[in-house]
Amino acid sequence: MREIKLPILPTTSVGSFPKPDYLLKARNQYAKGLISYSTLYELELKATEEVIKMQEEIGVDILVHGEMERGDMATYFAENLEGFTISGLVRSYGNRYYKKPIVIGKIRRTKPITVDMFKFAQSLTKKPIKGMLTGPYTIADWSFNEYYENKRDLVLELAEIINQEALDLEKAGALFIQIDEPAVPTHPEEINIAKEGFKISTKNLKSFLITHICYGDFRPIWNEVINFPVHQFDLEFTNNADKLYPLIEKYGFPKDKYIAVGVIDVHSHRIESVEEIKARIKEALKYFKPDQIFVDPDCGLKTRTWEEAKAKMENMVKAVNEVREELIKEGYSSEIKIKMEA
Amino acid sequence: MIITVVDHYPKIPNPPREPKLRRAIHAYDQGKITKEDLDRVFDEVTKEVIEEQISAGIELITDGQIRWEDGQSYIGKKLDGIEIGGLFRYFDNNTYYRQPIVIGEIRWKEPIILEDWKKAQEWAKDKPVKAVLTGPYTLARLSRDEYYKDLEKLSKAYTKALVEEVKLLEESKVNYLQLNEPSIQYYPEDFDLFLELYKEFRKIFSGKLAIYTYFHSLIPLKNRLKELPIDILGIDFVSKKENFELLKEFPKNLSLGYGIVDARNTKLETPEQIADLIKRALNYISEDNLYINPSCGLEYLPRERAYEKLLNLSLGVKLVRGDKK
Numbered sequence: 224m225r226e227i228k229l230p231i232l233p234t235t236s237v238g239s240f241p242k243p244d245y246l247l248k249a250r251n252q253y254a255k256g257l258i259s260y261s262t263l264y265e266l267e268l269k270a271t272e273e274v275i276k277m278q279e280e281i282g283v284d285i286l287v288h289g290e291m292e293r294g295d296m297a298t299y300f301a302e303n304l305e306g307f308t309i310s311g312l313v314r315s316y317g318n319r320y321y322k323k324p325i326v327i328g329k330i331r332r333t334k335p336i337t338v339d340m341f342k343f344a345q346s347l348t349k350k351p352i353k354g355m356l357t358g359p360y361t362i363a364d365w366s367f368n369e370y371y372e373n374k375r376d377l378v379l380e381l382a383e384i385i386n387q388e389a390l391d392l393e394k395a396g397a398l399f400i401q402i403d404e405p406a407v408p409t410h411p412e413e414i415n416i417a418k419e420g421f422k423i424s425t426k427n428l429k430s431f432l433i434t435h436i437c438y439g440d441f442r443p444i445w446n447e448v449i450n451f452p453v454h455q456f457d458l459e460f461t462n463n464a465d466k467l468y469p470l471i472e473k474y475g476f477p478k479d480k481y482i483a484v485g486v487i488d489v490h491s492h493r494i495e496s497v498e499e500i501k502a503r504i505k506e507a508l509k510y511f512k513p514d515q516i517f518v519d520p521d522c523g524l525k526t527r528t529w530e531e532a533k534a535k536m537e538n539m540v541k542a543v544n545e546v547r548e549e550l551i552k553e554g555y556s557s558e559i560k561i562k563m564e565a
Numbered sequence: 566m567i568i569t570v571v572d573h574y575p576k577i578p579n580p581p582r583e584p585k586l587r588r589a590i591h592a593y594d595q596g597k598i599t600k601e602d603l604d605r606v607f608d609e610v611t612k613e614v615i616e617e618q619i620s621a622g623i624e625l626i627t628d629g630q631i632r633w634e635d636g637q638s639y640i641g642k643k644l645d646g647i648e649i650g651g652l653f654r655y656f657d658n659n660t661y662y663r664q665p666i667v668i669g670e671i672r673w674k675e676p677i678i679l680e681d682w683k684k685a686q687e688w689a690k691d692k693p694v695k696a697v698l699t700g701p702y703t704l705a706r707l708s709r710d711e712y713y714k715d716l717e718k719l720s721k722a723y724t725k726a727l728v729e730e731v732k733l734l735e736e737s738k739v740n741y742l743q744l745n746e747p748s749i750q751y752y753p754e755d756f757d758l759f760l761e762l763y764k765e766f767r768k769i770f771s772g773k774l775a776i777y778t779y780f781h782s783l784i785p786l787k788n789r790l791k792e793l794p795i796d797i798l799g800i801d802f803v804s805k806k807e808n809f810e811l812l813k814e815f816p817k818n819l820s821l822g823y824g825i826v827d828a829r830n831t832k833l834e835t836p837e838q839i840a841d842l843i844k845r846a847l848n849y850i851s852e853d854n855l856y857i858n859p860s861c862g863l864e865y866l867p868r869e870r871a872y873e874k875l876l877n878l879s880l881g882v883k884l885v886r887g888d889k890k
Binding site: 310311312313314315316317318320323325364365367368369406409410439490 | 575576577578579584587590591594634635651652654656657658659660661662663830831832864865866867868869870
C-alpha cells in the first residue's frame with residue numbers, strides 16, 4: 224500500500240496555461256519555417272519553467288506542466304503518431320480555426336510523446352506534476368477518419384496507444400495521470416465505445432487516475448461515466464453547476480471517488496473574488512465530504528491571458544486557504560491521505 | 566434531379582490561397598479596418614464561394630452564409646428581444662455557437678437575410694440561390710428563454726418574427742426558401758407544434774418551401790412526415806444510416822433533399838458510390854422529386870476538400886443522368 228498525503232482541499236488546475244507572447248510568436252514563426260525546431264523547443268522549456276514557477280509561487284498543491292508544447296489537445300497527439308496527417312483549417316466558432324487531424328493509415332506510436340516534457344517539468348519542482356493525456360474517444364471524435372472501418376476500431380487502437388503512453392509516464396515517476404475525455408457527452412449513443420476505450424487506456428495503471436470531462440450534458444450518461452475506472456472526476460461546476468448538482472443529488476456520487484470541483488470560469492476575463500470562490504467551494508461541501516474534494520478551475524486556462532490566469536489561480540488558492548482554516552476549526556484534519564495499491 | 570448544397574460553405578481557403586476573411590475580421594476586431602472595409606471582404610468572399618459552387622456543378626446554390634458566425638446568433642442579433650450570450654456546443658460537433666438569450670418580446674426589426682440573398686442572386690446570375698434561415702423551432706431549442714419561459718410561446722414568437730422576413734423574401738420573388746430544423750429530430754413529441762409553425766410560413770410563401778434536418782434520425786417521425794405543409798424535406802443519410810428506411814415510403818407529396826455526401830468527414834466519396842446511392846433512391850422516388858446534396862453544411866471540412874466533395878457529387882449525378890440517356 225502506498226499513501227499520498229495532501230493538504231485538505233488540494234488545489235490543482237485542469238491542464239493548460241496561457242502561452243507567453245514570445246512563445247506564440249515563435250510557434251507562428253516555426254509554422255512558417257522561419258525558425259528551427261530547436262529554437263522553438265528552447266522557448267517551450269523556458270515557458271514551462273515560468274508556468275511551474277507561477278504555480279509554486281501561488282502555492283498550488285498538484286501542478287501541471289502547462290502544455291506549452293501543445294496547440295490543441297487532440298491534434299498534439301495526432302501530430303506525434305504515425306497514421307495521422309493534419310487537415311486544412313476548420314472553423315470552431317467566431318473567427319477561430321483549428322487544424323483537424325485526419326487518420327489515413329494504421330496508427331502507431333513510434334516513441335513516447337509526453338514523457339520528456341513531464342520529466343523536465345517534474346525536475347523543476349518537489350510538488351507532484353500530473354501526467355496529461357487526451358483520451359482515445361476524444362482524439363477519435365475530433366479527427367476525420369479515412370482509414371478505420373468504424374469509430375470503435377479507431378477508438379480501441381488509440382486506447383492501446385494511450386495506455387502505453389500512460390505506462391511510460393508512470394515509469395518516469397508520475398503519481399497522477401489525467402486522461403481527458405471532453406468529447407464523451409456529445410455522443411451519448413456511443414458511451415459504450417468510450418467506456419471500452421477508457422478501460423483499455425487505464426489497464427495495469429497504478430497511479431492516481433483522473434478524467435476531466437466538460438462541455439456537455441451528462442444526464443443521459445451519468446450512470447455510465449461515474450463508473451469509469453478512475454480515482455477522480457474533474458468537472459466544471461462553475462459553468463455547469465445547474466446541471467451537475469441536481470444529478471449528484473439524484474444519483475449520488477461514489478463514496479470512494481474524489482471530485483475536482485471547478486470553481487473558476489475559464490471563459491470569462493473577470494477575476495472572481497475570493498468570496499465568490501469560497502461560496503462555490505461551500506456549495507460543493509454540501510454535496511461531497513471535505514476529504515473527497517480537490518479544487519481547480521473549470522477547464523484549461525489557455526484562453527485567458529497570463530495575468531488573468533495568475534490572478535484567477537491566486538484568488539482560488541486564497542479562497543481554499545480560508546475554507547481550510549474553517550474546516551480545521553470544525554475539527555477536520557489538515558491533511559488527507561490517499562491510499563493506493565503498491 | 567437538382568444538385569444542391571445544404572447551407573454554409575467554408576469561409577477561408579488554405580495556402581497558397583490567402584485567408585482573407587479571417588484576417589479582415591481580426592483587423593476589424595482590433596479597430597484597424599472599418600465596417601465598410603469588412604463588408605467589402607464579406608462580399609468578395611461570398612462571390613468567390615458562389616463561383617466555387619457553380620464551378621463544382623451545383624445547380625441550386627446558397628450564399629455560403631459567409632457573414633454568419635453561426636446559425637443562431639446571425640438571426641438573433643437582428644431581432645428585438647434577444648441578447649447574444651456565451652458559447653455552446655453545436656449538437657455533436659466540435660463547433661460552438663453563441664447562445665441567443667431571450668430577454669423580451671421577440672420582434673422583427675430589420676431585414677435579416679434579404680439583402681444577402683439579393684446580392685447573392687445578382688452575382689449568381691442565372692443560377693438560382695436558395696434563401697436559408699434557421700427555423701423557429703431550432704432557434705427556440707437553442708436559445709435560453711428568460712422571457713416566455715415556455716417552448717410553445719417562444720417558438721411561435723420566433724415564427725412571427727421570421728414570417729415578417731419571409732414576407733419580404735416573397736415580395737422579392739425568392740423561389741426557394743429553406744428553414745433548417747435539426748432540433749425537431751431530437752424531440753419528435755413536439756411535431757404537432759412544429760406543424761402549426763410551418764402552416765404560418767406556408768400561408769405566405771408561394772415558392773418551394775424546404776425544411777432541412779441533419780445529424781440525426783427522422784425514423785420516429787416516419788408516419789407523420791406527409792403532414793408537413795412544405796415542398797422539400799432534407800434528410801441526412803450519412804450520420805444515421807437508419808434513415809435509408811425512409812426511402813421506401815417517402816411521402817409522395819414531398820421532394821427529398823437527399824444528403825448522401827459526408828460533410829463531416831474528409832473521406833472522399835467516388836462519383837460511382839454517389840451514383841449507386843442515387844439509383845437506390847430512384848427505386849422509390851421519382852427523379853423530379855430529388856435534390857442531391859451533402860449531409861449538412863460544408864464548414865466542417867477544409868475548403869478544398871469541400872470543393873472536391875461537391876465536384877464528385879455532381880459527377881455522380883452526371884453518371885446517373887448519362888446512364889439514362
